[in-house]
Structure formats: structure tokens, C-alpha cells
Amino acid sequence: MEIWESLKIAVATLSANRLRSGLTMLGIVIGNASVIAMVGVGQGAERYAAGQFESLGPNTLFVVPGSPQARNRTFDLPQTLVLADAKAIAQQVPSVKEVAPQIQSQQRITFDSRNLSGLVVGTTPNFLTVRSFEVDRGRFISDADLARQNRVVVLGSDMANKLFVRQDPIGESIRIKGITFEVIGVLKEKGAFLGNNQDETAFIPITTMANRVVGTRSPYGIPLTFISIAANDQQSIDAAKYQITNLLRLRHQIVNEDDFTIQTQKEALEIIGNISNALTLMLAAIAGISLLVGGIGIMNIMLVSVTERTQEIGLRKAIGATQEDILWQFMIEAIILSALGGLIGTGLGVGGVLFISAVTPLEAGVAPAAIALAVGVSGGIGLFFGVVPARRAAQLDPIVALRSA
Incomplete structure (x- = not known):
């Protein structure tokens, strides 16, 4: 069977169960939107801090009383x-x-x-x-x-x-x-x-x-x-x-x-950048957990779909469909769910970043790398978690499948 034919069947199958397909994609949508928004806000916070320090003046150093250790030990600066x-x-x-x-x-x-x-x-x-x-x-x-x-x-x-x-x-x-x-x-x-x-x-x-x-x-x-x-x-x-x-x-x-400390803009910006990058990475990792949950949801629904469509699988194999055809059929459905969820999540994430940039001082921006990473990961998750149910469907014995109908 041609890939194009498998794609049309997959779209028709998913369209027939719109509510279930939408709920299945929800984890991927939330995960993509969260990753893009968190990375965008983190980069915006870093740019905001850089702008704040630049407002102090170009090539500026500050000499403050007390060593760094003394400044950490007391509020009364020497x-x-x-x-x-x-x-x-x-x-x-x-x-x-x-x-x-x-x-x-x-x-x-x-x-x-x-x-x-x-x-x-x-x-x-x-x-x-x-x-x-x-x-x-x-x-x-x-x-x-x-x-x-x-x-x-x-x-x-x-x-x-x-x-x-x-x-x-x-x-x-x-x-x-x-x-x-x-x-x-x-x-x-x-x-x-x-x-x-x-x-x-x-x-x-x-x-x-x-x-x-x-x-x-x-x-x-x-x-x-x-x-x-x-x-x-x-x-x-x-x-x-x-x-x-x-x-x-x-x-x-x-x-x-x-008994003094010299601080420069460069050092301050490096500290701010390191903190911002660490927080952004942590928030993105937390948001990425929802991508994993979404992938598990896709696998769960696809396994249910295999059980529900046992008769269909047996009939298709009886009239000549190969294991590879069945495998691709379910793989394409899983990839469509994850890819479509990734695109919707990307749109929500970009919209959230632009909204935050409009209503706060943060110069939040949409990072192309974050979009590519989120969409790529969501597509990879669909492919990965779609393998198990697709293989299970491909390996069904057509006679057993037809008898169980």
C-alpha cells in the first residue's frame, strides 16, 4: 500500500474520533507551548537584565567597600x-x-x-x-x-x-x-x-x-x-x-x-546569564515532562485503537495487506497526532511569548531553536511511542483477528 493511501486512511480514522484525538494531543500541546514559552521568557529576562546593566553607563566599574566575604557576613558595610x-x-x-x-x-x-x-x-x-x-x-x-x-x-x-x-x-x-x-x-x-x-x-x-x-x-x-x-x-x-x-x-x-570589591558590568552580566540559563533549562525540563506524558497518552490510545480495530486489521491482512502496511498505518496515525499537537502547541507558545512581551518589561522573544527542538521532540515522541502499538497491530494473526470480531 502506498504511503499516501495510508495517510488518507489515518486522517479519516482520526477525524472520526475528533474528541479522543484532541484529548490525546493535549499533553503534546501543553508540553510544546510550555517549552517555547519558558525558553522565550528566560531569554527575555536575560536581555532585560543586560539592558538594565548597560543603563549604568558604558565600560563602568564599581568599587565598593568590604571584601565579598565581609559583604556576605554583615549588612553594615565597612x-x-x-x-x-x-x-x-x-x-x-x-x-x-x-x-x-x-x-x-x-x-x-x-x-x-x-x-x-x-x-x-x-x-x-x-x-x-x-x-x-x-x-x-x-x-x-x-x-x-x-x-x-x-x-x-x-x-x-x-x-x-x-x-x-x-x-x-x-x-x-x-x-x-x-x-x-x-x-x-x-x-x-x-x-x-x-x-x-x-x-x-x-x-x-x-x-x-x-x-x-x-x-x-x-x-x-x-x-x-x-x-x-x-x-x-x-x-x-x-x-x-x-x-x-x-x-x-x-x-x-x-x-x-x-577590604574592597571591584565589580564590572561584564562579570555581573555573566552571573545573570548563568542564573538565567540554569533557570530556563530547569523550567524547560519541567515543561518537557508533559511531552513525555503526552507521548505515553498517544501510546495508550493507540493500543486501545488496535484492540478496537482488530476486525479491520484482520480483514485488511486477509485481502493482501502486509505487516509493513499495517505497521505504517498505525505509525502514521501516531505521528499525525504528535506533529499536529506540536504545531498547535507551538502556536500557543509563540502567542504566550508575544503576550508576555507586550504586557511586561521583559523583552521576550521567540527562539527558533526552541521551536525546532519542541516540534522535533514531539514528532520523535510520536514516532517512539507509536512503535509498540503499531508492531502489535502488524503482528496480529488475520485468522485470529477475524474470529475475535
Whole structure:
């Protein structure tokens, strides 16, 4: 019997039992849709995290106080970085382009009857370059503001909108921790970084922050929350990390464990990528279990179908059908069920990925490799689990089959 004839008979047989065929395909549909959706969401989460880190600024490194071990052991970070360290890095490290020391503190900010709790950052003029921020109105902090410890402030776009509803904030006065500051600028919208809104921030001169707002000093100078650093280019990042490490070890007279940690975008992205890949693989494996369940369902229904169609099989073999013809007949039915279920599941999975991308910040995308893998696996499952019932049907004795009818 020709394959085409077997295909027409298989389609007619499956169409005659639409409900049973649909329920048989359900496991394959769910499995394919889940695998494609999970892989797409995982890749979208990785791209989202990469975009978040890129928003921190190109070729950026961060020097934070405390060794990695110390940071894991305590919430109170040691004050081991000072302003003099940042100045030394800017002057003595050739692979560094700009340095922006920062002191951060959560403070109460008020204007007239409006008040909110926001992040106050003491920094230097280099902050704009290092962290890729832009001024929308007014100006940013200047070197003169640092030298004179001026009480001036630059607001993030969201903070400006909340404090000054439909009002130009430039030239107005706000109070931070009870101290009056003049608003000299508003930054362009930057967006959130890993859930933290960077636009709800107030920026003041680092000297004003240290001496008037925070009011804390270490024996070695003004303590910093961390130091943001821009390397000369992408190729200079590793060299900058090595040179900064050596410089700070000499300045801090370190013999054993470092009292600081240097973090780069590349390292952070590698960690995020590894975590994302592991989670995606785990979720895809869990979703793939439904493909296995769907394959077992196909085998179960095909075995039932062999039992129900014993008379048909005996009659076909009696009029000349070979074992190979019967084998192909049932194999084709199993492959149709799994392939059709794979296509429907693929459509649902792609639709789910596009929906998630539309309603969430995740840049979820449809991975062609995931589609090919899911459809290939579902087709392979149909072929694999269809072998047993197909062989059972092919090996039926026609006389016994006709007598059992």
C-alpha cells in the first residue's frame, strides 16, 4: 500500500474520533507551548537584565567597600573607601577615563506641603559622564559647588514631577534633612535599575553631602558609599580592574584579604546569564515532562485503537495487506497526532511569548531553536511511542483477528 493511501486512511480514522484525538494531543500541546514559552521568557529576562546593566553607563566599574566575604557576613558595610581613594584612582590609573565618588543616603525631602522619602546622592561633576545621565533643564553640579560646599541640588525627573506639580523647579528651594537647597537642574528620564527608580533621586555636591547632610568622617577622610569608574574603552576594563586593585592594596596597606570589591558590568552580566540559563533549562525540563506524558497518552490510545480495530486489521491482512502496511498505518496515525499537537502547541507558545512581551518589561522573544527542538521532540515522541502499538497491530494473526470480531 502506498504511503499516501495510508495517510488518507489515518486522517479519516482520526477525524472520526475528533474528541479522543484532541484529548490525546493535549499533553503534546501543553508540553510544546510550555517549552517555547519558558525558553522565550528566560531569554527575555536575560536581555532585560543586560539592558538594565548597560543603563549604568558604558565600560563602568564599581568599587565598593568590604571584601565579598565581609559583604556576605554583615549588612553594615565597612567604611573602607574614602574620597582620597577616588582622587588617587583618577590621577594614577592610566586606563581610567572618569571617576565619580558617591555618598548615598535615604532622606526626607520637602517642598511647601509636599514631602517624600528619596535617595540623596552626593557626587561630583563627572557623574554625568560615568553613569550616562543627561541634564534636561538647568545645569549639573560644578567644581565651584564642590569647593564652596554650595547647597544646590539637581533632581531626577520623577522627583521633580512629584515635588513640583506643573511648576518649573529651577530656582526654587527644597529642604533635605531640614537644610535648604536651591534646585539648579533636572535630569532627563533614566528609568529603573533592577526595580530601583533612578529618577527619584536628588544629587548634591559630595562635599556638601559629607559635611552638612551625612556628617560622618573616618580617620582617613570622607567615607564613600562606592566609587563609579569609567574605563577608557571596553578593552581597558580588565586592565583598569587590575591597576585599581594594586593601587588600593598599596594605599590601604593590605597584606591578606582586600577590604574592597571591584565589580564590572561584564562579570555581573555573566552571573545573570548563568542564573538565567540554569533557570530556563530547569523550567524547560519541567515543561518537557508533559511531552513525555503526552507521548505515553498517544501510546495508550493507540493500543486501545488496535484492540478496537482488530476486525479491520484482520480483514485488511486477509485481502493482501502486509505487516509493513499495517505497521505504517498505525505509525502514521501516531505521528499525525504528535506533529499536529506540536504545531498547535507551538502556536500557543509563540502567542504566550508575544503576550508576555507586550504586557511586561521583559523583552521576550521567540527562539527558533526552541521551536525546532519542541516540534522535533514531539514528532520523535510520536514516532517512539507509536512503535509498540503499531508492531502489535502488524503482528496480529488475520485468522485470529477475524474470529475475535
